Amino acid sequence: MAVVLILSFFIKDFSRKAPMRTAEKFVKTCPRYKIDVVFYPETKRITALQEVTIVNDKTDSFQELYFHLYPNAFKTSDTVPFPREEMNRAYPEGFAPGYINIKEVLVKSERADYEIEDTILKVSLKRPFKPKEKLTLTFEYDVQIPPSCGRFGHGKNTFNIANWYPILAVYDEKGWHTEPYYSVGDPFYSEVGLYQVNIKAPKQYTIAASGSLKEKVEQGDVVTWSFTTGLVRDFAWIASANFETVEANVENTKVTSYYMKGKGEYGQKALEFAKKAISCFNEYFGDYPYDDYSVVAADFYIGGMEYPNLVMIGDEFYGPGDFLEYVVVHETAHQWWYGLVGNNQIEEAWLDEALTEYSTLLYYEHYYGKRAGRSVYEKVILNPYRLYEISMTPGPTLRHLSDFKDWTDYSAAVYNRGAIMLKDLESRVGRGKLHEALKLYFKDNLYKNATGEDFIKALNHVTGVDWTDYIHNWLTATEALDTAA
Numbered sequence: 001m002a003v004v005l006i007l008s009f010f011i012k013d014f015s016r017k018a019p020m021r022t023a024e025k026f027v028k029t030c031p032r033y034k035i036d037v038v039f040y041p042e043t044k045r046i047t048a049l050q051e052v053t054i055v056n057d058k059t060d061s062f063q064e065l066y067f068h069l070y071p072n073a074f075k076t077s078d079t080v081p082f083p084r085e086e087m088n089r090a091y092p093e094g095f096a097p098g099y100i101n102i103k104e105v106l107v108k109s110e111r112a113d114y115e116i117e118d119t120i121l122k123v124s125l126k127r128p129f130k131p132k133e134k135l136t137l138t139f140e141y142d143v144q145i146p147p148s149c150g151r152f153g154h155g156k157n158t159f160n161i162a163n164w165y166p167i168l169a170v171y172d173e174k175g176w177h178t179e180p181y182y183s184v185g186d187p188f189y190s191e192v193g194l195y196q197v198n199i200k201a202p203k204q205y206t207i208a209a210s211g212s213l214k215e216k217v218e219q220g221d222v223v224t225w226s227f228t229t230g231l232v233r234d235f236a237w238i239a240s241a242n243f244e245t246v247e248a249n250v251e252n253t254k255v256t257s258y259y260m261k262g263k264g265e266y267g268q269k270a271l272e273f274a275k276k277a278i279s280c281f282n283e284y285f286g287d288y289p290y291d292d293y294s295v296v297a298a299d300f301y302i303g304g305m306e307y308p309n310l311v312m313i314g315d316e317f318y319g320p321g322d323f324l325e326y327v328v329v330h331e332t333a334h335q336w337w338y339g340l341v342g343n344n345q346i347e348e349a350w351l352d353e354a355l356t357e358y359s360t361l362l363y364y365e366h367y368y369g370k371r372a373g374r375s376v377y378e379k380v381i382l383n384p385y386r387l388y389e390i391s392m393t394p395g396p397t398l399r400h401l402s403d404f405k406d407w408t409d410y411s412a413a414v415y416n417r418g419a420i421m422l423k424d425l426e427s428r429v430g431r432g433k434l435h436e437a438l439k440l441y442f443k444d445n446l447y448k449n450a451t452g453e454d455f456i457k458a459l460n461h462v463t464g465v466d467w468t469d470y471i472h473n474w475l476t477a478t479e480a481l482d483t484a485a
């Protein structure tokens with residue numbers, strides 16, 4: 001029944017907007033997650049029962065399947081994905097462990113053998129899982145939420161529940177991707193799936209989540225929130241007893257801004273920035289195909305973080321200053337670059353981050369004019385990079401996440417240098433051509449995981465010139481940067 005519901009919702013949703021054939025292909029083969037959650041804010045715990053139905057759309061047979069258990073990175077203070085020097089900001093009340101405790105795994109309703117090594121769960125299958133076969137796994141688990149103000153944890157106002165459930169690892173031509181939770185960058189790589197998530201929570205809590213709220217059922221002191229999604233590559237939710245909301249429609253999407261009580265002026269601003277960003281990116285890249293998008297203030301000390309249909313924005317930005325707009329627009333651009341067009345953020349972080357920074361600059365140019373756009377570019381991208389170049393030797397933009405020294409190194413190489421490359425490219429191919437290439441890249445890679453080569457392919461196609469060496473040189477060079485942009 002749940003599946004039928006999701007399908008009908010999904011097809012209605014996509015028939016008006018996105019290329020139907022692309023969506024249909026993924027709807028047939030993508031994993032389907034159904035998760036029933038009970039949320040206990042008092043003890044900072046979650047219990048969950050999760051069903052995942054997987055279709056083997058590969059040409060290989062599998063004897064085992066791999067899932068990420070990201071909460072286990074939060075078990076000890078030595079393994080948490082935060083730099084040492086930021087531990088006080090990450091854990092303002094001091095360290096306490098977070099983890100996921102797997103109680104049982106069933107494969108086709110039979111108890112299965114499994115092994116856990118840090119953040120990876122390997123499920124052994126009794127029979128080979130052959131191409132075109134379908135398999136349902138059931139996980140019973142509970143999750144301890146740590147007192148950390150990051151993607152996964154809680155602060156004084158919000159519970160940030162992201163990267164919290166067993167998610168199927170990607171299997172591609174390189175095999176299984178079982179990378180750990182690195183402390184630099186966004187160490188995630190996933191395929192799109194369809195989700196139905198029911199969350200039981202005390203009734204004083206409001207829940208913002210990926211997907212769309214389909215139903216809210218109150219029974220005594222408990223409310224069950226039921227969410228379903230379109231094709232998305234993750235499911236995140238944020239709970240708070242202090243949320244207020246404002247909402248508005250932009251084209252085909254309802255945008256909701258969640259903010260802390262008393263910060264209505266800035267909650268309204270966040271809503272306006274998100275609306276403008278969606279409208280701008282719909283026009284430049286292609287339509288946002290979902291019914292809902294939520295911008296959520298959170299106890300989050302690292303700026304902002306993107307998840308499908310939901311971005312968390314540090315509550316500290318809900319006040320005077322320019323950062324709120326920049327962060328909301330940046331995270332919204334990720335809905336296109338990381339969300340709709342995915343990529344391996346461990347091996348090619350530049351692909352979503354550089355495109356996202358470039359898109360953010362595009363927003364400023366679009367709404368405030370070229371001069372304002374230029375000024376933001378210099379202030380946020382070019383000058384910080386120049387400064388970095390004076391004091392440090394920059395490493396190449398294209399690196400595996402484990403090869404970045406720290407966030408400063410990552411930020412300079414990936415965000416700044418990556419965006420400078422795109423601005424330089426814009427000055428060479430022309431603004432119109434670059435935007436045409438981005439549109440084509442979006443259309444060709446919607447719901448897929450793209451690579452740098454896919455970006456180059458779109459660029460070459462639109463311009464009729466081969467940009468392969470140019471992009472490779474920019475991404476791999478370590479000498480001082482020379483740009484006309």
Ligand SMILES: [Zn+2]
Nearest residue numbers: 330334353356
């Ligand atoms: Zn980003």
